[in-house]
Amino acid sequence: MSDSSSGQSDRQDYEFQKVIEELEDYRGSGTQLVTIYIPDDTQVSEVVAHVTQEHSEAANIKSKQTRTNVQDALKSIKDRLRYYDTYPPENGLVLFSGAVDAGGGRSDMITRVLESPPDPIQSFRYHCDSEFLTEPLESMLEDKGLFGLIVLDRREANVGWLRGKRIDPVKSATSLVPGKQRKGGQSAQRFARLRLEAIDNFYQEVAGMADELFVPKRGEIDGILVGGPSPTKDDFLSGDYLHHELQDLVLGKFDVSYTDESGLSELVDAAEDVLDEYEVLQDKQVMEQFFKELHDGELATYGFGPTRQNLNMGAVEQLLISEDLRQEVASYTCPNGHDTYAMLDPNADASDAVCNSCGAAIDEPDERTDAIDHLMELAEERGTETVFVSTDFEKGDQLLSAFGGVAGILRYDTGI
């Protein structure tokens, strides 16, 4: 969620996104592209041993070309692993290496290393295929957010977290609620009362578990999902058991048939639509505010040039960047010493620009950098929050199509 993550981690996510987009497109002519996911509690020496083993087994590959390519990839990975001490950096390490098709029957050897992904790598994976394995990293970058999960029936309850797409079961409880059959000799009335008391106690216990886990994190939680059979979950929610601040965070209740740990996954599946909507909602709110300022206020800026100028003055409160912006920024110095910046397509010719200040012709740019990198760096220097806006809704799409993918909400009117 854009508003809960810092600019730094947004930026890091973007760096990962770029590498993933590059890697996704690569193909090997055989099963020769190697991907290794290493959790941060796996010793690097174990990984080196594993890679050495794979290298010797690769000697059995029939195709000489594939054999050579796999062995080269493994050697390159081993070389990279030398840079690390006992353990990989926090959250782990992902290595990609292999000979990728470069067209015309040629291939290029490429190796990429990604350190400290947004979520911890859960288990060691060695993968050799005609494509790189990017899916686990992609899912870390998608649907980011923190949600509290509660599943319960009258017998059992589980609470846990949904972080991005990862489910962490944390606590569970089982109840002493008697079954519906009463024992002989017990009065029906007394039995019913004891049963209700036991249910009440159990709901209190579940709420206590949820409070303990979620209340300290209530500032960071994007929502709480509650699952179970009817009417248990309804009684639990309407009965005022949860801490009142948590009640406000409940995004919805869902029918699930299991209330053990697998019930937590069932709950997340059942809530899929709500989770998708919620993610877009964050972006929608910021775009609504932008359009409101554009029509009725003075605090909207848009387009690369004006937004960059405002950003540079420290006047931008929130920088809005389309998630699908794939442009470069060319920086020029004119013969009279003025600096000029232009945003352009990565494949476009950057020569023949004109100085914004004096109109002098400029030949070649001094530098071309990725537009998002360029803007985010300025934003970080000026204490501006960067919000990445998806194109999955109309106003988000307009940010890209009508405003060049770059806009801002200002702290004050600058007249630019």
Ligand SMILES: [Zn+2]
């Ligand atoms: Zn000039």
